[in-house]
Amino acid sequence: ATIVVLNGPNLNLLGQREPQFYGADTLADVERRCVAAAGARGFDIEFAQSNHEGALIDIIHHYREAAGFVVNLGAYTHTSIALRDALATVTGPIVEVHISNVHARENFRHLSYVAPIALGVIAGLGVRGYEFAIEAIADRFAPN
Numbered sequence: 452a453t454i455v456v457l458n459g460p461n462l463n464l465l466g467q468r469e470p471q472f473y474g475a476d477t478l479a480d481v482e483r484r485c486v487a488a489a490g491a492r493g494f495d496i497e498f499a500q501s502n503h504e505g506a507l508i509d510i511i512h513h514y515r516e517a518a519g520f521v522v523n524l525g526a527y528t529h530t531s532i533a534l535r536d537a538l539a540t541v542t543g544p545i546v547e548v549h550i551s552n553v554h555a556r557e558n559f560r561h562l563s564y565v566a567p568i569a570l571g572v573i574a575g576l577g578v579r580g581y582e583f584a585i586e587a588i589a590d591r592f593a594p595n
């Protein structure tokens with residue numbers, strides 16, 4: 452079974468971008484972490500990033516029946532009803548991840564269009580949040 456890890460705009464610059472918020476790991480490092488965390492629980496990872504809202508929607512449609520989704524939609528979290536509507540069509544659990552603690556930052560980062568349809572939200576725990584999210588999805592299939 453496959454868990455999709457979907458990253459939105461500017462996350463391609465992870466490791467170079469505002470390291471005080473997002474740390475030193477690159478997106479390739481995050482992908483390695485995800486593959487390892489999922490592999491340990493018997494899942495495969497489909498890892499994707501796009502800076503384009505429509506491209507992210509197309510990816511969600513393509514993987515609608517995946518076991519679960521881990522999503523960090525970046526700033527689209529706070530703006531995109533279209534991405535929320537796309538995620539509302541997937542069959543498995545969704546975990547929303549933010550590397551930084553969005554609630555300790557500007558007010559415009561406090562609203563998430565995705566959170567109401569997510570199983571849960573992880574924010575502020577750095578890139579480890581992706582691994583915790585994968586654990587949470589795996590637990591839904593094999594509770595421990």
Ligand code: DQA
Nearest residue numbers: 461523525526549550551560
């Ligand atoms: C982010 C938080 C968002 O507010 C921001 O726009 C990002 C990254 C995070 O991972 O902390 O691009 O989603």
